[in-house]
Amino acid sequence: MDRITELVKLSIMTAFGSVALWGNVYASEVHSQSGGFTGNATPTQYIITISAIEFHKVGDDAATYHPFVTTSANWDIASANPGASIGAMKSTSTLPAGTYDKIRFTVSKTMTIKASIAALSDGSPCRSEGDAQTVSNPFGAGVINTAYLGARDGSTAEPETVTVPSGSNVEPSPDFTDLGSSFRGSMTLGQTFTVVNGSIPAIKLKFDVTNAAQFTILPDGSARCVVFPGPPSLSVDVA
Numbered sequence: 001m002d003r004i005t006e007l008v009k010l011s012i013m014t015a016f017g018s019v020a021l022w023g024n025v026y027a028s029e030v031h032s033q034s035g036g037f038t039g040n041a042t043p044t045q046y047i048i049t050i051s052a053i054e055f056h057k058v059g060d061d062a063a064t065y066h067p068f069v070t071t072s073a074n075w076d077i078a079s080a081n082p083g084a085s086i087g088a089m090k091s092t093s094t095l096p097a098g099t100y101d102k103i104r105f106t107v108s109k110t111m112t113i114k115a116s117i118a119a120l121s122d123g124s125p126c127r128s129e130g131d132a133q134t135v136s137n138p139f140g141a142g143v144i145n146t147a148y149l150g151a152r153d154g155s156t157a158e159p160e161t162v163t164v165p166s167g168s169n170v171e172p173s174p175d176f177t178d179l180g181s182s183f184r185g186s187m188t189l190g191q192t193f194t195v196v197n198g199s200i201p202a203i204k205l206k207f208d209v210t211n212a213a214q215f216t217i218l219p220d221g222s223a224r225c226v227v228f229p230g231p232p233s234l235s236v237d238v239a
Contacts, residue, residue: 038121040211045114045159046078046229048107051182055095056102058192065104065186067093077232078114078209099194104186106179109164113229115213116157126150126215126225128160138218138226143169150215150227160227208233 051072054065070092116127129151138147144167148160164170164183177184214230217223 038217039117039119039126039215040230041115041117041213041215042210043078043113043115043213043229044157045076045112046209046212046232047074047076047112047159049074049110050105050107052104052106052184054104055100056104056186057096057098058101059098065102066095066100068095069093078212094198095195097195097197099192100189101192102186102188104184106182106184108182110161110181111163111229112159112161113213113227114157114159115227117213117215120215120217120225122217122223124152124223125154126152126217126227127155127157128213128227130158130160132160132227135218135224135226138220139169143167147218147226148228150225152223152225162228 049072051070052067053069054067056062056065068091114128116125118125120126127150129149132151133149134146135149136146138144144165146163146165148162150160173185175186209232212230212232214228216226218226
C-alpha cells in the first residue's frame with residue numbers, strides 16, 4: 001500500500017472579513033486506487049472541521065503567518081451544488097496591510113464520510129455505516145494502526161466518523177505539520193493579494209470530492225471491507 005491519506009484539502013472563499021465554502025464543477029485531480037484500495041466512489045457527505053485560517057505576508061519570515069479566522073467550524077464539502085455557498089465564517093482578526101502569497105489552515109484529523117460502492121473485487125458491495133467497528137493493524141504491525149470497517153449488506157450508506165490513523169503507510173503531504181489531533185497545511189496562492197485599509201479581494205479555493213471515498217477488502221480472509229476518506233481536489237482563484 002503506497003498511500004492512504006494525503007494533505008487534507010479544503011475549499012474556502014475569503015472576502016472582506018468572511019470565509020465561505022463553494023462547490024466546483026470540475027476535478028483537477030483523479031483519485032487512483034493506490035494504496036491497495038480496490039474501489040473509489042464519490043461521497044454524498046464529507047465533513048471536515050477547520051479551526052484556523054492564516055495568511056503569510058510577502059517579506060515576513062517563512063514561519064510567520066497572520067491569523068484571519070481562529071474559531072472552529074464544521075464544513076460538509078460534499079453538500080453544495082457546483083458554485084453554491086455552503087456557509088460562512090466571520091474573520092476574528094484583521095490582516096495587516098501588505099501583499100499575501102500563502103494560506104495556512106488547521107484541520108481536524110477526525111472527519112465524517114458517507115459513501116458506498118456497488119462492488120469490490122469479490123463482487124460484493126461496501127458502504128459507510130454509523131456504528132462502524134474498528135480493526136487494529138489490519139495490514140500488519142506498524143503499517144496502519146486503525147482501520148474503519150464498512151458494511152457489506154448493500155443498504156444505504158450512513159455517515160461514518162473516522163480519524164486519520166498513524167503508521168508507516170500513512171503519508172501526509174510534506175506541506176503538512178502533524179499537531180496531534182489535527183493537521184496544519186499550507187499552500188502557495190495562485191496569485192498574491194494585497195490588503196489595503198483592512199479589505200482583501202475574493203480568494204476562492206475550489207474543491208471537488210469526486211472519487212474521494214476509498215474502499216478495500218481486508219487481507220485476513222474475513223471478507224470485511226474498509227472505508228476511508230481520500231483527499232478532495234483543490235484549485236485556487238483570486239478575483
